[in-house]
Amino acid sequence: xGSETRQLHVFLFPFMAxxxxxxMVDIAKLFAARGVRTTLVLTPRNxxxxxxxxxxxxKARGHPLELRLIRFPSGTGLPDGGENLDHxxxxxxxxxxxxxxxxxxxxxxxxxxxxxxxxIISDMFLTWTAKVAEKHGIPRLVFYGxxxxxxxxxxxxxxxxxxxxxxxxxxxxxxxxxFPDPIELTKSQLPVFSNPMLTALxxxxxxxDSKAYGIVxxxxxxxxxxxxxxxxxxxxxxAWSVGPVALCNSESTExxxxxxxxxxxxxxxxxxxxxxxxxxxxSVLYLCFGSICKFSPAQHAETAAAIESSGCRFIxxxxxxxxxxxxxxxxxxxxxxxxxxxxxxxxxxxHPAIGAFVTHCGWNSTLExxxxxxxxxxxxxxxxxxxxxxxxTKVLKIGVGVGNISWVSWEVEERPIIKRExxxxxxxxxxxxxxxxxxxxxxxxxxxxxxxxxVQKGQSSxxxxxxxxxxxxxxxxxxxxxxxxx
Ligand code: UDP
Numbered sequence: 001x002g003s004e005t006r007q008l009h010v011f012l013f014p015f016m017a018x019x020x021x022x023x024m025v026d027i028a029k030l031f032a033a034r035g036v037r038t039t040l041v042l043t044p045r046n047x048x049x050x051x052x053x054x055x056x057x058x059k060a061r062g063h064p065l066e067l068r069l070i071r072f073p074s075g076t077g078l079p080d081g082g083e084n085l086d087h088x089x090x091x092x093x094x095x096x097x098x099x100x101x102x103x104x105x106x107x108x109x110x111x112x113x114x115x116x117x118x119x120i121i122s123d124m125f126l127t128w129t130a131k132v133a134e135k136h137g138i139p140r141l142v143f144y145g146x147x148x149x150x151x152x153x154x155x156x157x158x159x160x161x162x163x164x165x166x167x168x169x170x171x172x173x174x175x176x177x178x179f180p181d182p183i184e185l186t187k188s189q190l191p192v193f194s195n196p197m198l199t200a201l202x203x204x205x206x207x208x209d210s211k212a213y214g215i216v217x218x219x220x221x222x223x224x225x226x227x228x229x230x231x232x233x234x235x236x237x238x239a240w241s242v243g244p245v246a247l248c249n250s251e252s253t254e255x256x257x258x259x260x261x262x263x264x265x266x267x268x269x270x271x272x273x274x275x276x277x278x279x280x281x282x283s284v285l286y287l288c289f290g291s292i293c294k295f296s297p298a299q300h301a302e303t304a305a306a307i308e309s310s311g312c313r314f315i316x317x318x319x320x321x322x323x324x325x326x327x328x329x330x331x332x333x334x335x336x337x338x339x340x341x342x343x344x345x346x347x348x349x350x351h352p353a354i355g356a357f358v359t360h361c362g363w364n365s366t367l368e369x370x371x372x373x374x375x376x377x378x379x380x381x382x383x384x385x386x387x388x389x390x391x392x393t394k395v396l397k398i399g400v401g402v403g404n405i406s407w408v409s410w411e412v413e414e415r416p417i418i419k420r421e422x423x424x425x426x427x428x429x430x431x432x433x434x435x436x437x438x439x440x441x442x443x444x445x446x447x448x449x450x451x452x453x454x455v456q457k458g459q460s461s462x463x464x465x466x467x468x469x470x471x472x473x474x475x476x477x478x479x480x481x482x483x484x485x486x
Pocket of ligand 1: 213288292315361364
């Protein structure tokens with residue numbers, strides 16, 4: 001086949017959790033919208049969540065985006081249909097899930113062998129995709145699904161281990177060394193993996209990433225320039241900012257809702273949006289803690305009390321299995337709404353009635369709030385959420401924390417309780433009329449405008465994606481020439 005005229009073909013393979021799949025599906029759409037032949041690799045149940053959206057890109061818009069399925073291993077001891085991390089409810093299942101995902105190497109290798117893409121973009125947790133890429137002589141780009149700030153902070157902690165100094169107890173803050181901003185953390189905010197398999201996974205990820213061609217970042221340069229530069233200049237990594245990727249869905253309400261998977265745009269979601277239409281601008285507090293994190297009834301009792309005494313109108317998204325205090329919903333009818341399960345988050349965040357977001361600081365949620373121009377009340381729980389909190393509260397200064405300093409894995413519901421007073425104080429300081437609250441709102445609004453600007457034609461994220469596509473096309477052409485000559 002004539003090499004130079006061959007269309008660039010990119011394979012994208014996300015980790016099977018909503019927080020990882022949603023942005024990678026968006027990245028796939030972005031590549032396809034630029035005419036790049038794009039294949040999204042998913043397991044059947046996960047694929048069913050995105051079929052409509054892929055079909056719209058492909059059939060209605062004519063973008064070269066296709067889905068390829070690989071079967072999720074059966075008989076692994078996971079709950080029926082447990083192809084997604086949100087089906088996992090305890091640590092033993094997490095380990096089974098990670099082992100099952102590991103078994104996808106062979107079918108993935110077969111897909112790559114048959115399709116011969118020019119490049120693989122895969123999630124940081126799919127460490128073995130690095131081996132597959134190496135075997136086929138193609139570049140692998142890694143997707144972290146995190147901020148530049150967090151990627152850099154993680155690297156610095158791993159290099160210097162400042163927390164290991166005997167001086168520091170679990171809760172005594174230490175200063176992060178060699179970092180652009182003065183950031184303090186405590187040992188208790190750093191990840192602790194109780195299972196050796198997860199520790200090994202993180203080590204594998206670091207090893208695989210050191211060989212990666214580069215990083216595809218869901219961020220935009222103007223948001224965290226010091227850290228985008230730090231990653232490139234100090235850590236010597238190559239990275240392309242292509243975000244906020246969720247903005248690729250902003251052409252229609254349906255699209256934004258469907259981006260939240262097909263179950264987001266149900267009657268409950270529509271009712272919430274209708275209710276928001278009747279509320280005053282910036283008057284409603286939105287609480288949602290991502291796709292997998294759950295809280296105990298005791299914690300919810302504190303949160304409920306804080307919401308009630310703050311007097312704020314609210315939308316509170318809880319998982320179906322979570323329990324709110326008895327009578328809370330009835331007492332607050334008209335003042336707020338509780339959504340069970342899955343919210344059309346981007347539509348809610350962008351509604352003018354929303355004033356602030358109580359978030360666990362998952363990077364997608366954080367960036368979605370930034371894009372919507374909203375200040376945040378930060379309540380990190382696990383993963384790199386404590387790092388994202390620092391970006392929001394200390395660098396961007398568009399949020400206030402509830403004061404959680406205990407990193408506890410997401411599937412563990414019992415954690416130190418955050419008291420109602422602390423939650424209420426954080427809510428008041430962000431939703432209130434004080435100077436600080438006004439300043440935060442103004443800064444958040446400005447960042448929201450910058451976020452929307454970054455993806456416009458000719459602007460930073462648009463340009464970075466163009467550069468990446470050009471470079472990959474060149475790399476592929478060179479490889480074909482070399483292959484022909486050898
Ligand atoms: N999300 C949503 N509705 C929900 C909960 C989550 O649409 O009820 C989306 C949210 O918009 C975000 C993603 O799921 O895009 C969650 O990713 P994040 O990184 O914030 O957290 P994680 O789920 O990975 O903890």
